[in-house]
Amino acid sequence: DIQMTQSPASLSASLGETVTIECRASEDIYNGLAWYQQKPGKSPQLLIYNANSLHTGVPSRFSGSGSGTQYSLKINSLQSEDVASYFCQQYYDYPYTFGAGTKLELK
Amino acid sequence: EVQLVESGGGLVQPGRSLKLSCAASGFTFSNYYMAWVRQAPTKGLEWVASITNSGGSTYYRDSVKGRFTISRDNAKSTLYLQMDSLRSEDTATYYCTRDMGARGVMDAWGQGASVTVSS
Numbered sequence: 001d002i003q004m005t006q007s008p009a010s011l012s013a014s015l016g017e018t019v020t021i022e023c024r025a026s027e028d029i030y031n032g033l034a035w036y037q038q039k040p041g042k043s044p045q046l047l048i049y050n051a052n053s054l055h056t057g058v059p060s061r062f063s064g065s066g067s068g069t070q071y072s073l074k075i076n077s078l079q080s081e082d083v084a085s086y087f088c089q090q091y092y093d094y095p096y097t098f099g100a101g102t103k104l105e106l107k
Numbered sequence: 108e109v110q111l112v113e114s115g116g117g118l119v120q121p122g123r124s125l126k127l128s129c130a131a132s133g134f135t136f137s138n139y140y141m142a143w144v145r146q147a148p149t150k151g152l153e154w155v156a157s158i159t160n161s162g163g164s165t166y167y168r169d170s171v172k173g174r175f176t177i178s179r180d181n182a183k184s185t186l187y188l189q190m191d192s193l194r195s196e197d198t199a200t201y202y203c204t205r206d207m208g209a210r211g212v213m214d215a216w217g218q219g220a221s222v223t224v225s226s
Contacts, residue, residue, distance in 0.1 A: 032210075032211070034211075034212050034213070036152075036213070043202060043216040043217065043218055043219060044144075044152065044202070044213070044216055045216065046207075046212065046213060046214045049207070049212040049214075055214065087151065087152055089152070089154075089211075089213075091210055091211025091212055094157075094166050095154055095166075095168045095169070096142075096154035096157075096211050097154070098151055098152040098153065098154070099151070100151045101151045101152075
């Protein structure tokens, strides 16, 4: 199975700040990488797919980048509604696997 | 509006069975691969199983292979997950998801069905 190592596990940032979350795959996943946002008590929502494609309706302050085994999610100008947990997922191969998540809080 | 509504969750004893259903609306169900993803309490996300749009092929994670069966009824726009020989480690919220582009990207999620396996 492809292991997804996500960091940091938790993050505290101020409104307006830029934050970056990293995800490392145990092997090359050829940009088969998605990012999801899960707000407290809610279902996950797709943010990014193909490593850098913004899903319909997602604010442009979210962006994804990376290749090979290293990927990142960047949130520019942090808003209060961005408080959530974020998960990366590889879909290059079965079984699909997720990172352990990053819990983002406001400072 | 795309909607996925799960039902059938509950408390069940180890070794018993449970069947989850997911009613889909707002899109042409028969055009999409579908999947179940679960999340244990205060834990991360774990892919469970996927099914092709026709239902002709299915895929499972190793820990549920032989115990869980994913299926669909395209005439009823409904996805199912039959869970047999349940274990305590299957305790989780189970999400029905739509697979965008038949490649593992989950672009729509249900509200989740809670399954607790305990004696």
